[in-house]
Amino acid sequence: MSNRAAPAPPTMQASLSDALAAAALRDKPDLLPPGRLSPVSPLVNSKIPTPSSSSGSSGSAPRAAPAVSAPGFAPRRGDYGEGLVTSDPSLAAGGYRCSGPCPLIYTSCPGASGSSSSATSALTSAFPAGNIYPSGRVATTPPVPPPRAVRRDVLRSGAGNYGHGSVVRSRCSGSGAVAASEDQPSSVRMSTASADAEEIRRAGNDHYKNGCFEDALRLYDRALAICPDSAACRANRAAALIGLNRLGEAVRECEEAVRLDPSYGRAHHRLASLQIRLGRTADARKQICMADLQPDIAELHKLEAVEKHLGRCVDARKIGNWKSALRECNAAIAAGADSCAMLFASRAEALLHINQLDEADLAISRASKLDFSSSCTQDMMFSGFQANSYLYYVHAQIDIAFGRFDCALSLLEKARRIDSGNIEVMSMLNNVKSVSQARCLGNELFHSGKFAEACLAYGEGLKHHPANPVLYCNRAACMFKLGQWEKSIEDCNEALKIQPNYWKALLRRAASYGKIEQWEDSVKDYEVLRKELPGDTEVAEAHFHALVALRSSRGEDVSNMKFGGEVETLVGMEQFQMATTLPGISVVHFMAPLNQQCCNISPFVDALCTRYPSVNFLKVDITENPAVTRLENVKTVPTFKIYKDGTRVLEMICPSHQLLESSLRQLEV
Numbered sequence: 177m178s179n180r181a182a183p184a185p186p187t188m189q190a191s192l193s194d195a196l197a198a199a200a201l202r203d204k205p206d207l208l209p210p211g212r213l214s215p216v217s218p219l220v221n222s223k224i225p226t227p228s229s230s231s232g233s234s235g236s237a238p239r240a241a242p243a244v245s246a247p248g249f250a251p252r253r254g255d256y257g258e259g260l261v262t263s264d265p266s267l268a269a270g271g272y273r274c275s276g277p278c279p280l281i282y283t284s285c286p287g288a289s290g291s292s293s294s295a296t297s298a299l300t301s302a303f304p305a306g307n308i309y310p311s312g313r314v315a316t317t318p319p320v321p322p323p324r325a326v327r328r329d330v331l332r333s334g335a336g337n338y339g340h341g342s343v344v345r346s347r348c349s350g351s352g353a354v355a356a357s358e359d360q361p362s363s364v365r366m367s368t369a370s371a372d373a374e375e376i377r378r379a380g381n382d383h384y385k386n387g388c389f390e391d392a393l394r395l396y397d398r399a400l401a402i403c404p405d406s407a408a409c410r411a412n413r414a415a416a417l418i419g420l421n422r423l424g425e426a427v428r429e430c431e432e433a434v435r436l437d438p439s440y441g442r443a444h445h446r447l448a449s450l451q452i453r454l455g456r457t458a459d460a461r462k463q464i465c466m467a468d469l470q471p472d473i474a475e476l477h478k479l480e481a482v483e484k485h486l487g488r489c490v491d492a493r494k495i496g497n498w499k500s501a502l503r504e505c506n507a508a509i510a511a512g513a514d515s516c517a518m519l520f521a522s523r524a525e526a527l528l529h530i531n532q533l534d535e536a537d538l539a540i541s542r543a544s545k546l547d548f549s550s551s552c553t554q555d556m557m558f559s560g561f562q563a564n565s566y567l568y569y570v571h572a573q574i575d576i577a578f579g580r581f582d583c584a585l586s587l588l589e590k591a592r593r594i595d596s597g598n599i600e601v602m603s604m605l606n607n608v609k610s611v612s613q614a615r616c617l618g619n620e621l622f623h624s625g626k627f628a629e630a631c632l633a634y635g636e637g638l639k640h641h642p643a644n645p646v647l648y649c650n651r652a653a654c655m656f657k658l659g660q661w662e663k664s665i666e667d668c669n670e671a672l673k674i675q676p677n678y679w680k681a682l683l684r685r686a687a688s689y690g691k692i693e694q695w696e697d698s699v700k701d702y703e704v705l706r707k708e709l710p711g712d713t714e715v716a717e718a719h720f721h722a723l724v725a726l727r728s729s730r731g732e733d734v735s736n737m738k739f740g741g742e743v744e745t746l747v748g749m750e751q752f753q754m755a756t757t758l759p760g761i762s763v764v765h766f767m768a769p770l771n772q773q774c775c776n777i778s779p780f781v782d783a784l785c786t787r788y789p790s791v792n793f794l795k796v797d798i799t800e801n802p803a804v805t806r807l808e809n810v811k812t813v814p815t816f817k818i819y820k821d822g823t824r825v826l827e828m829i830c831p832s833h834q835l836l837e838s839s840l841r842q843l844e845v
Contacts, residue, residue, distance in 0.1 A: 373403035377412060384412070389419035407437035414446055423515055426450055445472045448479075455508075455516025456556070457483050481511035489522055490559045502526035517546040518558045521570040528570075533577055533645075533675045540571050565595035569604065577675065579646035581612040610640040611647070618650060627657045645671040649681045652688075661688040679708050686718070695726035710841060711787055720790035723760070732759060743785050743793040752804050755794050757822040761843055762792040766808070766815040768799055773830060774814045780833050788840060818843060 380395030396413040400406065410433035417426035430447035433440055448463035452475065460479050464471050485508035492501035505523040513519055520543035527536035544567070558566050568591035575584035588605040595601055614637030621630035631654035637647045652667035668685035671678055686701030702719035709715050720739045743765070746752045756762055765781055767774040785793040798805040798813060808817065816836065818826040826839060 369402050373399040377409050384416055389416045392416045405436055407433040407440050411443045423450055441469050444469055448475055452479050452482055452512045453515045455513045455518055478512040482508050482513045485511060493559050498526045498529040515546055517543045517567055521567045525570045528574055531674050536574050540574050561598060562595040565591040569601055576608060584608050607640045611637045627654045630654050643674055645674040645678055652684050656688055661691045664688045690722055695722055695729055698722045699726050716789050739789045743781060743795050746794050746796050749803050756819045758792060759821055762819045764817045765795040766798055766810045766813055767795055768813045771813050777814055
């Protein structure tokens, strides 16, 4: 026996259809937003399954989607037709009874069965559901929802559709990324993080293209914090570090990029380029000649050029051809190894041996500023030295030449710890110890007035280091004190051969020339010293006296020559002509007391008078000496006229301080 309800008679179905059709003509359907199930429910049914017919043995009719009511809302009779529960068998067939004059609105009931497929389809398609008032009329316009404020919050579902499962509220981060739900798959979270890191990396690329390497580096660091295993971020970070000349860090970033992605060709090429710059030619060749990568022809040619000049430099050093060694070092640096500490050290050693100590000191200072750990690894060798020990060895030689014995000993001890089996390092260490001891003993004897014993002590030191300018100069001082001026000059000459601008040796030689009355040579040395020490009054006074002695030996009148003093004021034509015909250099300042420019430059002229005591400084007030002013044709003040041995050689109108002093220095020398 079937539990299915009997279908309604045909006459009843026809009358029902006519009544509903009339209601449809009288009332309009609502315009409720798509997916809204009821006027009070906030829920949106995102996916309502479409009924489908079944051909199973049960022969049941297709079932409409169940109506959903708002939680906590119980429909009442006469309010809404949706969701009413009744025990009347006649209503269980698929319709609801409506009390009062309101028309009957059909909706399917979940669980109802027994109605035919055709009847259900006809009723369902004929009458829309909508907002139903107690009068039974359908609303003509949909309710207007209130405006919603714009929020930065992004609501995302946890495990199901909106309204089901957990709801996670996440905020947009500064990079535009949205925090994913913890319930999301790990692959989704990784994909989101990778996209965020790529966006930040591209922003860093824009900064890099504009030359803003610091900003680019910060963005690459942010990208790596999100995706630390990104080979592209590592390679880009290396490029930014290269722009900041932090080559050691760039090498480590490239090595990490290659480790993460061994097939990353750009990282291999960038690493090879860095290794060429650092002089690591063997490692560079490995990177360029990778079996599965296309070699960079330009980098390969650069590598070959560096290898060629580096090999020639080592060969020249072995035979002591220091000029050739210097030339090959310069060529290797120009070819691409511009950050190789070993090459700069080799260049410094060559400069030292050709007696260019100042240039050698600059070269070794630059080598010391380079990253030793990147350009010199423990397994690298250079001319029989382990790389770092060679740097310390060369630096110690230059320190010895400049008399920095304590620094030299410290550096050689470091070289010995690194390369204890190197013969050159051990020999130099022993020599420096002997030289340092001899120098200390000689200094003690000299200060005690034992000049002969001090001379022997310095000579003992020269046996261990015969190219030391400091020991030669110190022994020359002993010879000067002993009255052996010719020997003093000889030792000064030896010191100046090694270090041409060694001003102590030059000063001692000038004084020794004076003792043997070689005034012309003495004046020449003092003139060089005046260039090196322009503000030294002792040198200026010695120069003045040597100049007076030289002119006196030539029979010239030196009675009017004076040293130092104040700016002399000239009054009258006769005094002016006498002052400007004096031997030597005379500077005449034409001025006016009330002129602001004259007032500003007068203190500087007073300073020059003290700084250059061998020059005669004179001043003429144009308001008190109109005859002199007309004779010299002075129309603008301040005006400076410089005379040398009675002849006017230079005239300057309103000169700057720098121009006045530089002109005076050139004329004096």
